[in-house]
Amino acid sequence: QSVLTQPPSVSGAPGQRVTISCTGSSSNIGAGYNVHWYQQLPGTAPKLLIYRNNNRPSGVPDRFSGSKSGTSASLAITGLQAEDEAVYFCQSYDNTLSGSDVLFGGGTKLTVL
Amino acid sequence: EVQLVQSRAEVKKPGESLKISCTGSGYSFTSNWIGWARQTPGQGLEWMGIIYPADSETKYSPSFQGQVTISADHAISTTYLQWSSLKASDTAMYYCARLSAKAFDVWGQGTMVNVSS
Numbered sequence: 189q190s191v192l193t194q195p196p197s198v199s200g201a202p203g204q205r206v207t208i209s210c211t212g213s214s215s216n217i218g219a220g221y222n223v224h225w226y227q228q229l230p231g232t233a234p235k236l237l238i239y240r241n242n243n244r245p246s247g248v249p250d251r252f253s254g255s256k257s258g259t260s261a262s263l264a265i266t267g268l269q270a271e272d273e274a275v276y277f278c279q280s281y282d283n284t285l286s287g288s289d290v291l292f293g294g295g296t297k298l299t300v301l
Numbered sequence: 302e303v304q305l306v307q308s309r310a311e312v313k314k315p316g317e318s319l320k321i322s323c324t325g326s327g328y329s330f331t332s333n334w335i336g337w338a339r340q341t342p343g344q345g346l347e348w349m350g351i352i353y354p355a356d357s358e359t360k361y362s363p364s365f366q367g368q369v370t371i372s373a374d375h376a377i378s379t380t381y382l383q384w385s386s387l388k389a390s391d392t393a394m395y396y397c398a399r400l401s402a403k404a405f406d407v408w409g410q411g412t413m414v415n416v417s418s
Contacts, residue, residue, distance in 0.1 A: 224404040226405070233396055234396070235408065279405070284363075295345040
C-alpha cells in the first residue's frame with residue numbers, strides 16, 4: 189500500500205483533458221516536499237515527465253502540466269493523444285527519523301478510448 | 302548523451318546469490334546519487350535505496366534494509382544491487398535511476414530478475 193495514493197485508472201477520449209491525483213499527508217507532500225511525475229510507456233522504463241511540481245524537462249510537450257496544493261498534487265494532460273496511454277507515477281519524500289525517504293505513488297493507468 | 306545501462310536479465314534459483322549492475326556515462330558519475338527501485342505487477346514502483354558513488358554513502362528503504370546491498374565503484378562509474386540469498390518473491394524488474402534536484406531524471410533500461418526452482 190503506497191503512502192501516496194493515486195487512482196488505479198483513468199480514461200479519456202482523444203482531444204479530452206484528464207487529471208491524475210496524488211494524495212499524501214502532512215509528513216510528505218504537506219510537509220513541503222516537491223512532487224515529481226513519471227510516465228511509463230508499455231514495456232519501457234519510467235521517464236521523468238514533471239519535476240518540482242510543475243516543471244517540464246526539455247522535450248516534454250506543454251500538454252502535460254502539474255500542480256500541488258496542501259497534501260495533494262495533480263497531473264493534467266490536455267489534448268489527449270493515443271501515445272499518452274501509459275502508467276503515470278507520482279514521487280515525493282516522507283519525513284523519517286533519519287531524514288527523508290523516497291516515496292512513489294501506486295501508479296495510474298491511463299487508457300485513451 | 303547521459304545514460305545508465307543495466308546488466309542483462311537473470312534467471313536464478315532460490316537461495317542463490319546475485320549482483321546486478323548499473324553503469325553511467327555522459328556525465329560526472331560521482332556528482333549524483335543513484336537510486337534503485339523494484340517493480341512488480343502487483344506493487345508498482347518501490348524505492349529500495351540510494352547511493353552516492355563518490356563516497357558510497359548509502360540509504361536504504363526500511364522495507365529493503367538487510368534484504369539487499371547497494372554498492373558502487375566510482376572508478377568504473379558503476380553501482381550494484383546485490384542479494385546473498387534470493388527468494389521467489391525477489392522476482393521483479395529492477396531499475397536504477399539518477400537523482401537530480403530530488404527527481405529521478407535518467408533511468409536505466411531495467412534488469413529482469415526471475416527466481417524460480
